[in-house]
Amino acid sequence: MTAISSGQAVSLEQAKHADNTAVSSVMFDDVSVHHYSMPKWLGGTPFKALDKVTLKVAERSLAIVGLRVQANPQ
16 A cells, blocks of 8 residues: 655635736645555455545636655655
């Protein structure tokens, strides 16, 4: 099992740039991505916890295009 967590805060923020364009951002706190697969000979299949995440804010869909992650050594 692999676990990757982010240490960012949960928030939806809106800021204005110098050219008066609004920018929104979503950050997550204590989000973990777990990958687990039993051996193929036991019928195992890969699973990723964030594969089915859907985000909607103000009738607009968002995509997670990059993650800043920190591996947790065990």
